[in-house]
Amino acid sequence: MAQRFALMIAPADAADDRADFRDTFTPMDVTAPALSVGELSTQRGDGVFESIGVVDGHANEVEAHVQRLAHSARLCDLPAPNLAQWRQAIEVVAAQAPAGEAVVKLILSRGVEHGPAPTAWATVAAAPDFRAVRRNGITVVTLDRGYDLGAGERAPWLLLGAKTLSYAVNMAALREARRRGADDAIFVTRDGYVLEAPTASLIIRAGGDFLTPAPAGGILHGTTQLSVFEYLESHGRTTRYETLTASDLTKADAAWLVSSIRLAAPITAVDGAPLASDPDLTAELNTFLLSPR
Amino acid sequence: MAQRFALMIAPADAADDRADFRDTFTPMDVTAPALSVGELSTQRGDGVFESIGVVDGHANEVEAHVQRLAHSARLCDLPAPNLAQWRQAIEVVAAQAPAGEAVVKLILSRGVEHGPAPTAWATVAAAPDFRAVRRNGITVVTLDRGYDLGAGERAPWLLLGAKTLSYAVNMAALREARRRGADDAIFVTRDGYVLEAPTASLIIRAGGDFLTPAPAGGILHGTTQLSVFEYLESHGRTTRYETLTASDLTKADAAWLVSSIRLAAPITAVDGAPLASDPDLTAELNTFLLSPR
Incomplete structure (x- = not known):
């Protein structure tokens, strides 16, 4: 299914305890170019991800998914994700889900080659009819x-x-x-x-x-x-x-x-x-x- | 090393025997976004690549690299790359190499999810000093x-x-x-x-x-x-x-x-x-x- 909405995320430090991370989010046109060719996700498959089921706008098992994202990041020596930031990103993205079943994807990439920080984004798309x-x-x-x-x-x-x-x-x-x-x-x-x-x-x-x-x-x-x-x-x-x-x-x-x-x-x-x-x-x-x- | 030049490539059919593929090439600003978040290279590491050594503008072992690209594509059930097109892309990209040692990368991705065709590009950057x-x-x-x-x-x-x-x-x-x-x-x-x-x-x-x-x-x-x-x-x-x-x-x-x-x-x-x-x-x-x- 074609993606419907994407949110670029400027990854916050795990210790950042602000209440609202929305100023680290940038909504994207999903069909527009968003990633540079220097991206290590694309050059090396170097990053981690999650796919979350959404039913009528409600994202399921959010806690298990963000915890596994953190676990995967640890195994890959990526900076620890800020889970409050990811939970909020899931909320923002799931709010754009179509009615019925949808899928939210979280991607945390090692970032641009020789760059200073990971790249992160979340997308939502209608789910296939299973x-x-x-x-x-x-x-x-x-x-x-x-x-x-x-x-x-x-x-x-x-x-x-x-x-x-x-x-x-x-x-x-x-x-x-x-x-x-x-x-x-x-x-x-x-x-x-x-x-x-x-x-x-x-x-x-x-x-x-x-x-x-x-x-x-x-x-x-x-x-x-x-x-x-x-x-x-x-x-x-x-x-x-x-x-x-x-x-x-x-x-x-x-x-x-x-x-x-x-x-x-x-x-x-x-x-x-x-x-x-x-x-x-x-x-x-x-x-x-x-x-x- | 930071990339210096990138060329997006609209992959030609392997049977396309035109003499000049330059109208399938689009030069890119390497720091600008070039890839959509739907890219399967980035979501799934789903694609193949080559890294080619360049010395003073001359790309080495071009034939071995394009043949291996085709071999990798075959193993991954990707459409056969048009090798004449890739040889010309290497030429165009290598011409942008800095003096001394450089690296040309070829990437052939399965493309955008549910999209019609692979995505392909080539980049050149100065090589580290080895x-x-x-x-x-x-x-x-x-x-x-x-x-x-x-x-x-x-x-x-x-x-x-x-x-x-x-x-x-x-x-x-x-x-x-x-x-x-x-x-x-x-x-x-x-x-x-x-x-x-x-x-x-x-x-x-x-x-x-x-x-x-x-x-x-x-x-x-x-x-x-x-x-x-x-x-x-x-x-x-x-x-x-x-x-x-x-x-x-x-x-x-x-x-x-x-x-x-x-x-x-x-x-x-x-x-x-x-x-x-x-x-x-x-x-x-x-x-x-x-x-x-």
Whole structure:
């Protein structure tokens, strides 16, 4: 979807405690050039980002998203973002969202090459219509991520827990999935453990329990997965972080890819083999995820 | 170094055989905004690039660079670049280079989100002064790349042979090297084989032979490494692509990181242990690499 509104943000120091950051914001025409060719986001994918779901003007999970932005910035040695400034930017940008579902993106780039400071901006656009996908589900293929399960903890410079702008591999994996006739991909470690999708987290139901791969395995901690787990726990279900093998996925009683914009997409097949699903629970989860949080 | 000149390029179809592409070029003020926030290069690190060394206005290894740009584009499912157009863009941009050493960058991005075509541009800037580094050398640390040696061939969606804009890990590895008190890093596979540096290729001398890790192992095929091998062969030396272990590096008679702008930087220490060097050959290689090719 075409962006609708963009806000350039002059990043404030994390210690800056002013009450109002609006004089650090510059509204932009989204079709006009806004970034210089010296931008390290564009030259090196050097920066971090967040995508936030907005429903009828309400941005969901704002706190989880700004906290993860700060976490990603820390892993990438970027100056700590001022979270009050980002919360206000989200408010200003979400106010420009169209009715229905929309997506707010936050981008914190290392800035212009040899420049003094990061570059930051936020955008809002109408979200794609995922209603049919949430109902009918998605097929996935498993794709080798090349790493073993310990890589993330052993080698923090691989930035596996950071949501960086360097998403070329994620995009290539989605293209490979489509080439294989599937809708999405699930990354699997070299040693056979399931991780995450290129732009979503995996949740499986095994018997009555809900499981997701442990973030320590070098994956991004999903904000939507966190929300779903809180919801399930509050409804008396058991949730757990676990090391899951590819066969745990194919033997699951149901499985979902969850993310901030598509929300809970039930997985109907893995590598061509049908997977059971739970349409009632899927609908319940999406009703929850579409409600203001 | 600050960019000096930028040229926006309207990418021509690969089959377009016109003699002159200058009407597809738009010179830009490098400090002015040139890119929209919808750019996938900036949102996703989704694109490919090249850095070309320029000496006194002459761009070196142009053919190897444009061929690698096309190779990277193919691996990323980007439309095939029109190489005649890129050759002419390099000419136009290099003509704006300052005297002495400069760097031309080519960027081919997937374009604006949901847009019809890739975005492309080229820039030129003065190069940093690497004369002392070429003479005095660099210290390196080895850093785990997380992958095993077979990952690149097994999982092409990891894009290991493509020079993509998703360089956040490469940049993080350089920061980690500096944190450890070294100048640069050499990536090592999970199974103990040396690969490449974040922005350079590795060449080692073992006895009279010159060896570099085989590109099939999931590394970028270095244009400078190719030039150095051609030079060495033409001077009666033996060169080989080989699977090299970390201990082949520490036992080498000499080793270099070679790249288009820094050229041949002799490695003086690996993980704190001194490495032998060959100052005469290093000087000879850099004299060659600074000559017009």
